[in-house]
Amino acid sequence: MDPLSLTASVAGLLSLTIDVTEILSKYIRSVKKAEPESLELRQELCSLCEVLKQLDQFLDGENGPPPRFKDTSALFTSIQTCHATLNSLSTIVQKLPKESSEKKWYRKLIWCLQRDGKMDTIATIRRCIQIFQFSLTIEGCDVLSKTLDEVLVNRETQLNTSKNVTEIVELVKKIQTDLDKKGSLHDSQMSQLHQRHMADERQKLLEWIGGSTNPSSNHNRAMAQREPETGLWFLESDDFSGWIKSPGLLWLHGILLCSTIIEAVKELCSDGTAGKLAYFYFNFQDFQNDSHKEDLSMSALLRSLLRQLCANEPTLPDPVQAICTRHRGTGSNPTHEELTSALDAVIYHLATDVYIILDALDEFPENTNNAQRKKLLKWITLMVDGRFQNLHILTTSRKEWDIDAALGNLANGGLSIQGSAVDGDIQRYIQSSLEEGPLSRWRDKIDIRASIETRLTEGAKGMFRWVVCQLDMLGECTNVSSIRQALTELPETLDETYERILNAIPRTNKVDARSILQWLVYSKRPLTLEEVADAAVLRPGDDPSDPDELCNLSEVLRICRSLVTLSTEKQTEKHFTRRGYLEVEVVRFAHFSVLEYLTSGRSAYFSVSATEAHNYIGECSISVLLQLDQPSQSNKDADARPVTEYAAQYWHKHVCEVEKVTGGLSKISDSAYRFLGETSPRCFLRWLQIFDPRDSIKEDIFRFFAPPRPTAYFPLFYSSLLGLKHATRRLIKSGADVNQQIPGYVSALHIAAEKGHYEIAQILLKSGADVNQQTPGYGSALHAAAKRGHYEIAQILLESGADANRWAKDYGTPLECGVANQHLSICQLLIDHGADVNAATTHGNGSVLLAALERLGPSTLHSVEIVQLLLTHGANVSARTARGWGGERTALDLASAKGFLGIVQLLLDKGADINAPGRYQVGTALQAASAYGHLEVVRLLLDKGADINAPGGINVGTALQAASACGNLKIVRLLLDKGADINAPGGINVGTALQAASAYGLLEVIRLLLDKGADINAPGRYQVGTALQEASARDQVETVQLLLEQGADVNAPAGRKGTALQTACARGAVQMVQLLLKHGADVNAWTDYLWPPGHHGREEPSTALQCALVDDRADIVELLIEYGADMNATNENDRTALDLAKEWGKEESIKVLVERGATERDAVSD
Template sequence: MAEGLALAASIAAILQITNSVISVCHGYGAAAKDAPWELVNAEMKSLRNVLQTLQPLAEQAEFASPSAGTHLPTLALLCGPRGLLNCCLDEVRRLDERLKNPSWSDSFGPKKKAFIQALRWPLNKAETMKVLDDVSRYRNILNLAITADQTTLTLEIQKLSISTNDIVLGTQRDVCLINDLASDMHADVQSTKSITLGIQLGMEREKIHRWLSAGSPDPSTNQIRASRSRQANTGLWFLKSETFTYWKASSALVWLHGKAGCGKTVLSSTIINAVLQEPQSKSEIGVAYFYFDFNDVEKQKSDKMIWSLITQLSRQSKKKLNKLEALFSFCNNGERQPDVEGLLIVLKEVVEGFDETYIVLDALDECSDREELLERMGEIQGWKLRQLRMLVTSRWLIDIKESLEPLTEPRGRICIQSSLVDADILTYVRGRLQNDRALKRWRGMPQVQEEIETTLKEKANGMFRWAVCQLDALQNCHRLPILRKALESLPETLDETYARILRNISEEDSHDAIKILQWLTYSSRPLRIEELAEIVAVNINGSPWFDHTARFPDQEDVLAICSSLVAVEDVSIKEDDSEDDKYLLQRQYGSTLVNPIQVVRLAHFSVKEYLVSKRIRDQAAATARYAIREIHANQSIAAACLAYLLHFNQHDSLTSQTLEDFPLALYAAEYWLRHIREVGKDLGPVEMLSQEFCLVHREAFINWYRLRDPERLDQGCNLNRQIARIATPLYYGSLAGVTQLVQLLLKNGADVNAQGGRYGNALQAASPEGHESVVQLLLKNGADVNAQGGYYGIALQAASWGGHESVVQLLLKNGADVNAQGGGYGNALQAASPEGHESVVQLLLKNGADVNVQGGYYGIALQAASWGGHESVVQLLLKNGADVNDQGGHFGNALQAASGGGHESVVQLLLKNGADVNAQGGRYGNALQAASRGGHESVVQLLLKNGADVNAQGGQYGNALQAASHRRHESVVQLLLKNGADVNAQGGQYGNALQAASHGGHESVVQLLLQNGADVNAQGGEYGSALQAASEKCHESVVQLLLKNEVNVNAQGGY
């Protein structure tokens, strides 16, 4: 029983410390809610769940002898001195020690101790991510081990010696496969190998999926909402149509168009569900969709649509997505966002990865950059991919028509007319009459029900939305005479319907209704019902800024005021949501939110369209007063946000209860600057409130910073945020590009050159996003154009990085030093180069930029442009005297940078201009190793053709073969071996290629290397041998392969 006890004891020890870490994290959470400890806490709880599942199994297991039959053999292997359980124990113990409060704080009271705890969160972002990755890896392997044991897998990792049947199973490094059981369990081994490979691939891609999810809006909320709105058996006219069959059978584009309110969005959800529910005869079918949404700014942009499609399809794909991995790498492993061109390249790759790929895009007319969207759709259709089936919906608009007609055949263009949807409208009306609680009163009167059905069907004119509003209005008809009178006087159009609803709002509620509609029309994100209810109690004139007594006694009263113009939907954190999706929702709405939350929105796009139209302004005064102008709405929202924040004007205004007691606090803190920016020149009441907030009530300003640091929005609310890092109001106004606020603050004596903030000063803060009018204003008021400090060193570098030519021109005109050194990119020319801002590069060169000046991450501008693959910029720099072999920077030289990025045309250009193909230096030693690491086969071929030394030593991996082996680029490994790569060459992090491949768990690469003469017992590198490398990472299939090739299980070495 010794080993069973060891296993149970190991699990118990890890459980004990895991509970300690969870307890400590709760302590941090009590001090202040913030992302790092919440993420660590969640991951530790997941680990605890797995351990609690294992504990009773381990206590019952018997490991007396192999012949007796083992219950948990794979888990037993993890108990060795360097086994996974001990590694996991060490990891959680280190984490526990790092997170605990210092002993000297024991004498403090609970409040002070909590304050200290919040101040000293000891892990930076990188360390936090490493903890999450490590713990997640341990948890995944434990789950794998459970799966292995459930299939009675008895693969062992090493064998110290072979003796009798009574020998107990050894540790991870001390046993080998039991040969007499292997043949009987071959099928189980193969099954578990597949599981292992799946977990390995999943872990490698999880970081990429997290990155994609973080930048991609979730369209599933729209899909769920539209599906719930659908009445059973509606939309069948299309599903049974020839067009639907034609769409599924070809690579054609289909365009469904119709007037506002005809049911396009619900029909889109019906089509999506139909595709998802069809039996899949093909092995690979991908389905993705996107709803452009007037209620959500993030769902109005074409680049977000592409990003969302990639996110959905990449999660469904089982194939290795090389271009997606390359894009992730190019974006500094997810540290920055990709450009649209990069996204389109990846989208093409993921679409091609399926036998059939279905894409449905709803409401193109609600896209804010429709011109770009239509261009990109043309480009996508221009790929002529046999796999692609795209269907889109929109209103009939001239620009959409002119763009889509050339891309569609006549049978692929369907106008949703009254004749097509009348039956659906009737089905909907009947469903409401049967199931709507307020309309059930007529159930016992079939003749009256038929009267309602007939009237609404005849007058709907193909508009679902019109029928919905009329049924909502009929809910209030309690007697038959009143009902019949209402049916006789139904409004004919949606405009008339909305005007009638507005006129029916009581005089007492009209002021509140105007506010509610303004917020719902122009809020920067969807609002919770609790947030929306707060606005009626805000007093922009002060005394007090917020009146508790003016709140609605019942928050849902806010919905009753606006009737059918608004709708509520539940937004839930689902179990299968990514951690980033959960965190984003919690960051936006507060970590204490109840699940699900109720979000209020305008009920339909036609409502917003009517409220902002000239048509409502031409109505009688009783209706026209509800007309909404964008500037006035943003003025009203900005004023309310500032007044709400001014309510927290005392040092102790913020408590752990604040976000619960004041639901609008997070919205006001995050978006007040954005709304002021949209106001224009006339600030109106916002001017007085801005002065109060920025210049008079310092504590309110500090408390805003605690609620939301505008430079670290990802960190959420932190009531204990150190105010030593707070910058000036002028700085934050410049950062947000709020010209009116900057002008107001300068007029009131703000120090234009005050230091502070991530960018050092206001001028640099305004430059990376190209806020030209703010830059001009700051310079006019004495800003030092060459002031040093901050992330970019000086403002010129910041503007150059952003590619803002007019701002660069303005700074140079005002005396900016074109060769000033400092900042992350060293100088302005280098900052402009990696993003391919050719016109800015040209402008800087024209103004005397030194093309070969050293400094920054990339060393020189040529290396930066080469890494980005910007051929025209590389050509421009070379033409202006850039040294093609200049050494320095992360990649050592331009050729290595271009090779690592896989930019074949740039590599060709550099070689043509005399680049030394074997130049040494940089992280990867030489260009060939950089290209091999990235798996860029065509670049590897090109370098070899131009004389690259296939066995050149240096860099992280020692040689190109080791780099390709560790990254599982089998075709590159084959190419290198074919060109004379020494399969046993020593050096680098892993000592040799076989150890590198074994460490990565790449069985096929290990097999290839062994077939080409790799020494299975070669010593060296971090782990000493290939067997130790594979064992350390629990790659059972690789261990099995090495054992079959007579590896020495007793070999010593490694760390």
Template structure:
């Protein structure tokens, strides 16, 4: 979240006018996940702040959610509903296509249209669900009228209650079908509801055709997607353009995952079993094309023949995620047999790499020509499978078996512990460490201590340190404490400090742990490190910047005061000037105020002679320009080239940047060492049109 916010701020700062559209804010929160809710409100805080400090226009859409609506109390609100004409047109068309007692009965059709139009209250989804419900009871007028009475009674219920009742009826219609149709519908809804990503129609019909225990895929068992849709009682919809099949509405996902999870027996466990069966087909063992890997990770592409096996890529990329969610119940004999089959594991590993590459990820940490089942189970974090495989092998150090494997592991380490750590599977990582993996050489220990700190794996880090790993060991010039501080893992930072980690160790490029915490906006970690005596004036020599300078540069106002109060040099000069100069250049008015209030030198120039006012003027930050002038900044100060703040403002086309300078008496005819005036510069850069109105203000 913090990285996205920094990028957004940088984009806004670089533009004179910005339009932001936030669609479906209600889908950003579950209502029960406090972490998600906090992230949403933090994001909205940033957006609203950008509206204050920059020329930002905002359009947001959402269902009526009280917590979200309150955030927009001062905004213009337009309620959007399906028009009655649209709903009437849809219902009229669908009613005319109905058979049974409805067909040809104009009076009954009129009652249907009137009842549905009143009952749906502008919700197009409800109109669609009611039409599907009528199709199931159109054999007699009485059944139709009873359905219409139910619709009318539900009119005054909440939107959620109405949709859930409609879904209840759809489920009853599914269960009233013959056994084969019931099974097909349930399996289809299971896959669509719990898939890790949206499925294509071809993926779904292949998933439905998988038969447990069969060694090959039977094309004769594949259904038509139209038939699958028809038995699902209107609950699924096919997007003809993308080929994606989804539930009819996001509320249907909420219904099946929250209200009716009992309708499915094992969910993730069932999907795991079907995926493993698919990956275990003989074709993926016998055909070498499925397991070939290129030398360079960025060249991974799926084998051509996988196009005939539509579920293969999904199964390879996600079977383990389903297994991890299912827990121990998913780890059966079939899975262990699959993980013990070297050919099937290699083919699955290759498909997994191809899927990673297709998503724009270069899977260096996974690149291994002889991956084992333990590597695969470690990648997905399937702890029960890891435990059972370890018990069989009796050795946690599973290198790839190639000659000199330990020498090659530094670049493309395929050790199972490394895979587990790189992909955040702490439970699996701890199991390996407890069995002695990665602790028999200083090089390995330093790598894994840093990796555990970097990935926020407190338990893995604690195990490594308990087994004698040195908390001050450096892995490729990287320090564990710095990694934990950057990650924001308070427990890991406390653990490392308690084990004697040197708090002010500094590398030339990135600086100390304190600076890493500042750059990551980890306020609690900053205060924790300062409480333990971290020096706030140590910077990275490569960029000559202290933690305070970095906070001013990035815009992290929350950590500025703690640093100053613990002795940070407020006027330290780096390659790009003082913290005040950098905050002014980036337009961080809140930090400029804090620094000035704490005694920062308002006119202290950088190494090029630019004062904070010069840099603010050159970056078009009108609010900061006004603030500096109000606090007494020297308006005629010049840099080493003789350029004044007005010269700097003349380089950019923004009328608002000229106005405060000219109002305070800046002289437009003053020349620099090349005898250029701000007026000359404005003409040279094509900004004379902006300069003229500003002069006359």
């Protein structure tokens, strides 16, 4: 990092910190009682200001930045991290109230971050402060010591005989020795802090990319239910060993052994060298619940696989990092194309076998939206098409027609897991069941045990589930005759088994049982045991204020024996309640076949249609919520009911399910209207206190802002938010104001556009809703539709007069929203309706075109098409991005850097300046294409007249220098053939083409440049040395050997880095030192104001011997002395090598120097 950039970075960060602190302080003063986290955040910001002011003073001093700052990458990384954090925080706090006269509710807004977000921000700032303080402390001590030394030298000249001065000098020497030791400790601590920070950030990225799905939960549940030694026969089979050894697909159908296989592959991959494992369970229980549907999407699968495969990698692969950069923190999710492309890249670049295991494909329902199972099967077929030589995929499922059609040929028909080996597993399970539980009463009855084992093993036909149900029923037999009779009357199929279980339910419990099963089949999330027991006695329209609860929670399991199971699970956000994240007992169906049977219509009494069940559950839920309007005691009773929280959160979803079929003409639609429109404000607000539907809106701004809680009645807004068509119509007819807004929030039309409720938006617009109504911080309804990609809603808004160029803070124009979220059809629609492609943007991109170009990538969806669309409609090709870490960039530069040849051609056709220079740290389009290795783009630019020798920015040289530094041999050859100046000098941090290639050891490029006449001894400029010095500084032994053979001057004059030998000595590169000495390096060359790599001391060395002390390399000291190094040569302050070694505390070097007869400065003077 160059000093100017570091100084500017600290100054910019200080200015930003002061701005954020002032705004936050105004907010805290404007509210009566600010949150503790806000006060803590302000305190940390004040501390950051103080540290940055001190850093700024050091960096802006007469002599420029202290040397340590120039080489500390951890410091600059922390500045970048802190700047990014405060930029996000700045965007948030700008939305806080600035005037004390604002409404009371707004001043009390629970601002910006949720508590976790605030604490993450505070933790990041603290880490950065800690790193800044470490740097500042050591540098301050260095400066103080240097100042004291200068004072003491002056005093020593005046008072040569003063004993006091001598004592002070000795004291300062001791202080300096301590400081050198602390400097080494400082470097180590800085490195540790940086590594810890990077590890924390990597873990956060992994958690984000993995999403909410955790396959280990299902795996642990399966392992807990597995009988020991089950499936071991398969692990010893040729089929399994063949799959382990050879890439490809293995499809198992029949009895499933997934947990056993996963454990075996885990063991195989435990050391990380034999392979990488990733697995995923498709669980029907998850899919049947609304809050888990996301877990069974293709996106959830791909994200989970990515997280598992990247978990133990030292760094995140570039494609994964790119997804995180593009989407994390923006509220958007990666597309299917982005995820598949990233997963392909990860698998391709892993240097080991990759094992992917997918359990129960058949539990991924076939008739889901977007044909998810079809997409899954297509993805599997593509993954085993021969592209990957290291990929092994194993899937398990029943043999259903669509799975067989997709995978049968690829897996040679699949492997049916049946036969004697499976019978052995089943027999072991039966024997285990006879040793414990109800059947243990027959433990000593040999004949009964034998009959049970024989009959169940023969009747199972490979079905574990059938055996489990029969064992449950046999467990209720209390005498020998009853169990013998039961064994002779066993049902033959699972359907018969379930029919018998249901028919055996006592008549008095059948209604409760039917209610329980309806709730379990059609509930929108997993239900706890308490909730199921409560829901069992609810009836639509009844008064539930005095619930007739089941006398015992275990009655639920008794009534529905063998059909359900109970599992203890830790709650997640999917079923979060106000009681917090607790371990709860969740009721689930025992097997997928139970759900299939109940929804198939094969049971006369217990089968229920989806519409009937949703109507039933929705009416029950509304009945519970209506009790919130009762007097205080009844209110408390209703609130305390276990099912109240479920009812508050999901009642409307059941209403919507019914309205999909009925169009809103149903009894439950009327009930929904009565609850929203005719209930009392008290009941309405009590519902919102239990659950406010706005909390579930996945909008980026809500990660920071908690919308103010309503204190008044807003039924139309909520009917629009929830997508309740009938209630919306009735509320408008009853006189509801279609333009009413919740204070500080949005209108009904805006929220309908946000959520994608087309019919609701139609109803509101026909009823006179203001199509251009806008709320600060949220934009208009068109902004919302453009951001979310709701094409039909955007269309109806525009047709109703929405302003396509309406500008909103934080969003810009609707077109910017569409571009930012890569909605091509939305962008086309907006442009067709007059959207200005050159309107100002909000986030410093300069223009909508540049915003689109910055999102260009090999896996981004529609970005190229969007750029082409904008250019076709007159986007300004000369716009520049705002100055950031990379400087100001042009559209042509961005497109060239990313290698999009067609867009580069289009930009040139539209009049882009081919030689427009970047500003600050970036260069021209030709330099960008040359650096990133895009040969065809370079050809095009040269053919169109690009200046081949145009100078670059601070960190960018000419096109030839950029290509040489990045090792792009073909481009180097092309540029030379086209007349590039091979010896053109570079900028502050860039040398000639040969110097750039030598620094990175790019031998092929070096040979080509030398063959073409590059000046091997061209002097360096600024921070750059000769080619030989640059190679020596980075210990490029082969490069140095080549340069010396080609005539490089081993003793060329040095800059601040020193001669090649001095640099190698400071690096401790003994092999390099030997090589240079053998080629005649001047062992006593003297350089003034030398600051070699790795040096952090107060005194500056001047000779190779003194440089060797930097790393305390006694072996190099010995070697230099053997070659005639003058041990008593002094630096610019007349200090000998022994003086410096003692001051720096280099014990090993001191021993060698003393043994060789080196003397200190005073002895030399004598």
